Amino acid sequence: MAFHLQFLVLLLFSCFSSIRCTSDHNLSQQPTPITPINRDLYRTSVALMEEIGALVNRHQDKLHMETFQSTNKGYKAELNVVTYCRNRTAIEDKSKFRILLSFGQHARELITSELALRILSILSEEQFLPKVDPLLLKKTLEKIVIKVVPVENLNGRKKVEEGDLCERRNGRGVDLNRNWSVDWGKKEKDFDPYEENPGAAPFSEPEAQLMRKLSMSFDPHIWVNVHSGMEALFMPYDHKNTTPSGLQSQKMKLMLETLNHNHFGDRCVVGSGGGSVGYLAHGTTTDYMYDVARVPMSYTFEIYGDEKASSKDCFKMFNPVDHLTFNRVLNEWSAMFFAMFNMGAHQMMDPQESTPFNMDHLISIDDYLNGYLIERKNRYGEKKEFLDLGLQEIRTYFRLFLLSSVMLMFMFCSRIAKSNRSHLPSISL
Numbered sequence: 036m037a038f039h040l041q042f043l044v045l046l047l048f049s050c051f052s053s054i055r056c057t058s059d060h061n062l063s064q065q066p067t068p069i070t071p072i073n074r075d076l077y078r079t080s081v082a083l084m085e086e087i088g089a090l091v092n093r094h095q096d097k098l099h100m101e102t103f104q105s106t107n108k109g110y111k112a113e114l115n116v117v118t119y120c121r122n123r124t125a126i127e128d129k130s131k132f133r134i135l136l137s138f139g140q141h142a143r144e145l146i147t148s149e150l151a152l153r154i155l156s157i158l159s160e161e162q163f164l165p166k167v168d169p170l171l172l173k174k175t176l177e178k179i180v181i182k183v184v185p186v187e188n189l190n191g192r193k194k195v196e197e198g199d200l201c202e203r204r205n206g207r208g209v210d211l212n213r214n215w216s217v218d219w220g221k222k223e224k225d226f227d228p229y230e231e232n233p234g235a236a237p238f239s240e241p242e243a244q245l246m247r248k249l250s251m252s253f254d255p256h257i258w259v260n261v262h263s264g265m266e267a268l269f270m271p272y273d274h275k276n277t278t279p280s281g282l283q284s285q286k287m288k289l290m291l292e293t294l295n296h297n298h299f300g301d302r303c304v305v306g307s308g309g310g311s312v313g314y315l316a317h318g319t320t321t322d323y324m325y326d327v328a329r330v331p332m333s334y335t336f337e338i339y340g341d342e343k344a345s346s347k348d349c350f351k352m353f354n355p356v357d358h359l360t361f362n363r364v365l366n367e368w369s370a371m372f373f374a375m376f377n378m379g380a381h382q383m384m385d386p387q388e389s390t391p392f393n394m395d396h397l398i399s400i401d402d403y404l405n406g407y408l409i410e411r412k413n414r415y416g417e418k419k420e421f422l423d424l425g426l427q428e429i430r431t432y433f434r435l436f437l438l439s440s441v442m443l444m445f446m447f448c449s450r451i452a453k454s455n456r457s458h459l460p461s462i463s464l
């Protein structure tokens with residue numbers, strides 16, 4: 036019974052959830068104690084970004100940082116992206132295995148950004164993973180390029196730091212994990228317009244626009260959206276209660292099950308977000324990454340949750356509050372991430388594995404053109420006139436061009452066949 040209650044609380048209170056439960060309030064009239072941010076453990080976002088900046092400066096051979104900005108109706112957002120490549124001159128080498136990781140999409144999940152710093156410290160070789168062969172690690176890291184977004188939702192995070200500890204949305208009240216285009220805006224019966232506000236339209240938010248551009252230009256093999264609120268390894272879909280069909284989906288699940296077994300003693304929830312949490316989420320980043328950006332391995336990891344904490348005590352619910360748990364979470368999850376890098380890179384380099392992998396990565400002309408145009412737009416800015424042509428028209432021209440080329444080829448081949456046939460002896464067998 037106690038287990039069932041705990042499980043229910045876990046489901047209802049997870050960061051993923053929109054439901055605001057008041058049962059603990061009803062049971063007791065005592066005011067709920069609110070845990071403040073533990074400043075011994077957690078840096079401010081400014082201090083965190085300064086520390087990451089200093090780390091990047093100390094390791095310019097491996098790391099570099101870019102800052103992107105976007106504005107919508109006076110609302111400004113900034114995205115810091117750190118790129119790791121063991122040999123920086125090979126950063127554009129498209130044969131490398133590409134990994135994109137985002138932390139802090141939900142403002143109140145501070146622990147996720149601390150994990151970003153830990154992973155970057157290990158990549159810079161200022162910190163080390165216990166029980167990992169350094170030679171094996173070096174071999175893996177030579178094959179990969181990693182882009183890390185340490186704090187995706189900087190504006191929301193500032194609100195949390197100012198005392199709004201339950202804020203998960205961006206600086207103007209939109210849930211960035213509901214602002215993407217796959218099944219956007221659909222509302223379930225338990226929809227909470229406060230927590231799950233999807234915004235005025237898909238990609239209405241500058242943060243989501245910047246992340247989409249980043250994913251289109253980088254074209255990763257692995258995407259992980261890192262959250263907290265429970266312990267889970269999720270794969271698509273969030274907007275339906277099933278996982279995708281096919282071999283690639285089986286590979287994704289096998290990777291999660293292996294990681295869960297090796298690093299967490301099988302205690303994490305594994306499966307589709309929509310099928311495992313008990314409710315559906317529409318317009319999420321991971322569903323877009325899998326369905327539209329065609330990232331072959333698209334995940335959402337939930338790295339910590341205190342199911343016993345009150346729903347009003349948000350800092351405690353989403354973040355470890357003592358040294359021991361804080362360090363345990365960072366140690367376990369950083370080890371798990373490096374194991375995932377190794378598994379992913381190994382899968383790509385294995386010729387037996389690569390065929391189905393590449394097959395599943397084939398994209399449609401529409402998706403290709405979407406990505407191509409977004410990338411060109413980034414590169415040349417918005418002044419080029421040809422970009423003002425709508426996507427629809429360009430797709431139509433492209434299809435007409437393909438069709439006419441095929442017809443010309445057909446006419447040409449049939450003429451050659453006719454002229455050759457007259458010279459050949461007839462076959463009578």
Ligand SMILES: [Zn+2]
Binds near residue numbers: 050051141144263264
């Ligand atoms: Zn979250």
